[in-house]
Amino acid sequence: MRLMKRDLTTVYLKRIDPNNTQDEEGNDQVIYLAPIALEMNVQSASGTVNATIYGSKLSSMKSCKYQGDELKEGRDENNGICLYVDKDSDPDYKIKSIQPYSTHINVMLERNDDIGS
Template identity: 55%
Template sequence: MDLKTVYLKKRIVTRDEEGDKTISYSRDAEPLRMNVQSAGGVVNAQIYGGRLPYIKTCKYQGESLVPGKNEKDGICLYVDPGADPDYEILSIEPFSDHLNLKLEKLIKET
């Protein structure tokens, strides 16, 4: 299994002066090693539709990610750990000796 080093950035939700949510990410970037693959298959195509090209499936072994806690946190997959994350954790599913993750590419609004 090919392992890639990615960087976890915690999601921070604040409110601006008008009460709207503002999403940012921690400056600290925690390195994680995981297997990263492009998502595919009929089931994923039915779930994600046109978003499928932006979805990654990952396998992770370690203590840094917790189901129910780290969903929506950011992952620096193809960007420098000092940058804003380019992916967001959609789901974390426990499976025997590892966690299965789904990541979705964050599309920057222009």
């Protein structure tokens, strides 16, 4: 399967810095590394299987298809994606799951409701 260029959207991957620090109260401070541009096919998440897995959260999720080498299963879950915000902002979505196939990767994104709190 080849993704059509006209259907691709530029998003920015922001990996979480593995050397995160804690503030004076012991809370983890999430620090993101430099953004990496990715081309993905982004759609609203739907389907009975996804509805069974994610339930009421499905309305705040996106289903993406990606071809490339930047995303890896087991490494990039919980990293941020800047979809509707500027690449220099905090990510508005986080990677929920990565499912590799022979020609592409399916990525589920969950809206990051922690922004601004």
